[in-house]
Amino acid sequence: MKIKIDGKEYKVKGEKTILEVCADVGINIPNLCYSKNLGLLSSCRVCVVEVEGRWNLVPACGEIVRAGMVINTNSPRVINARKTILELLLSDHELKCISCSRTTDCRLKLASEAAQCDAERFQSNPHRIDGATHGSPPHTAKSADVGRLDKANNYVRRNPNKCILCGRCVKVCAEHQEVGVLAVNGRGFDAHIGVAWGNELGSVPCITCGQCVVNCPTAALEETSAPRELEGQERNTNVEEIKFLREKLGDKGTHVIVATAPSTRVAIGEAFGLPSGTNAEGKMVAVLKRLGFDRVFDLNLAADFTIMEEGTELLKRLHKMTNYDLKTRTFINTQFTSCCPAWINYVQMMHPELLPNVSTTKSPQQIFGALAKTYYAQKMGIDPKNIFVVMLMPCIAKSSEANREGIDHSKEFKDVDMSITVRQLSRMVREAGIDFAKLKNEKYDDPLGLSSGAGLIFGTTGGVSEAALRTISEKMLCKRLNNVNFENIRGEQGIKVAEIDTIQDSHGNPIRVAVVSGIANAERVIKDIKSGRENYHFVEVMACPGGCVNGGGMPVHNDIIQDNFANARRRASTMYNMDQYNNLRRAHDNPVVKQIYKEFLGEPNGEIAYKLLHTTYKPRKKYD
């Protein structure tokens, strides 16, 4: 079919929107709310274009092209309308762009700059800023979050003064995660994003996955890293947290070590203009050393430990039959993974009955923290109180995990002192003026720097299961597998199911594995198990769709058609490639793992391992 855009004729195949067709031919129509993963919102109206024969302007994101359509994307009417719409959005915006954490990747700022907006053209009564509404008192009893910073939740901070009411966060929370703690409250001028009873995020069952944050076009939602020293203090921006970390790095009496999560190495480059999925492991290590971390370690090593412990735990469970007991309403033997802290938050609040079935093995982050403050401290002869453990994470919930009740092995200090996101690190790098792309590759430090490909693929959905299956299969069969790729649990589908013939339970049945990403899919699998439709021995859950590669702490892209899944896909494929070319592909082959078990931990699930590498879970209240 033929259509005309700005006077030039194009041939188009298939069902496409004006926005997509224009992007294909190189016309970038600015938009704030459209995301390929979220479906249509059409709330910002910035992408309006002129279609001949239509009296009103149409949003390009929601209009499917038809044969013979004549589209104008840069007529004076369109340009003026776009400019005015952006200026109206800016009219009640905070306009603190210079001191904003998203100043380099704010969609609103980029679009407004391109449209040459006069940010102060409309001086609206800033109702969302000071709490006063347009002439009417709040008609709700507690419209508390009108105009207030929401800091009750320690890990996700909301700033309604920067909100453009696009509704992306509401949609991702309700539809992808089915948690639904965010909603649009009020109407008209009083409309704002809020939670039940106008309370703060801390009083509703927010699992802090951070999907709302990576989908926010502005800085209305951002992550906070909550180190214990800063607890209870007034922290308005990420700047204070970064400053806190800088001071630790500068303090000679503190030994600051950092461990990098598997998926961070394939994403960090994107914050500095490298294409998504670039393997920037060496540069990332180099930049962390430049920033002053005393030692840079690899979290993949801790992931190898997770496999040893979780795998052993699964082998124990396999000796019993798997099913759901209708009488006691408990799962007798399904084992759920425990690596994803947002998933643990979810289970603690929504499904406390599942807690006995969640693996007691700590996540790699906490295993690393525990080892750093025991084994590493002993080996180096440093008082664990003087070691400051930082985690570089693609995740916001990891901060909540570091502060979770009962996670630390000792009452005197925290195992993990601070967990920062890839975005926060990129801000530190920018602050320090380091040219990331020019850095020479460097290697991880000893003794916690060697890891296997199995640990690496933890960063994508299916990776934990694959890593575990490599180890368990070889243990069960007592022989080496020629092919350790488990292709049928790879890929980005929300629910992947596989039967593994090489491993049997006590009844001789091949074990059934479900790999789940996205909490909405987890809920589906839980329902299937409860109703008896499905039966799994091992269920891997990652809260973010696609796993950590699509985590809440990942760099935000400002592609004209935002597609987080596509970026996640590229990151995942790089990781699988890196694993493929790694000589060390099994957790149990890792010489460092063997050595630490021999020198320090004893055997997997042994007494010391149990004390350091395992935890227990308590149910939590949904609403406060």
Added chain:
Amino acid sequence: MTKQAFIKAVERERDGGSVLCALQIAQEAYGYINEFAIQTVADVFSVSQSHVYGVATFYHQFTFAKRGKYNIQVCMGTACYVLGAEEIIRAIEDELGIKAGGKTEDGLFSLEHNTRCVGDCSIAPIVIIGDKWLAKTTIRKTLNEIRKIKRQEEVRLP
């Protein structure tokens, strides 16, 4: 309405009804939307409390504080407005010593804020006190009605 009866009523709404209808039952039963109502509707419909609260705050028919025994609505539609609805509201505020949106201390009267057009523009301006409609009303007529209710209520008190 007992809690059990309310839950039953909401469950009936779930099959073929909507969150909105369930909230209307709550508004009718309790005079306002309370926490129990939001919790129940969220649980029965398997949606989050934030979602139910969002729906409730969208519609002006729902309130989150208990109204007075006599709820006063002064229509602010165009016809009523040009015929002096604004002045009537100010006069009622002075008479009762409350602001629009508030409630008297004895719980007798509440004055609703910004009532949308009630649809009887031919008899504007309109004030609704409790379930009594005052057509083509004036400040004097309205205040007389309020004072009459006050006297009646005083007699009733021992």
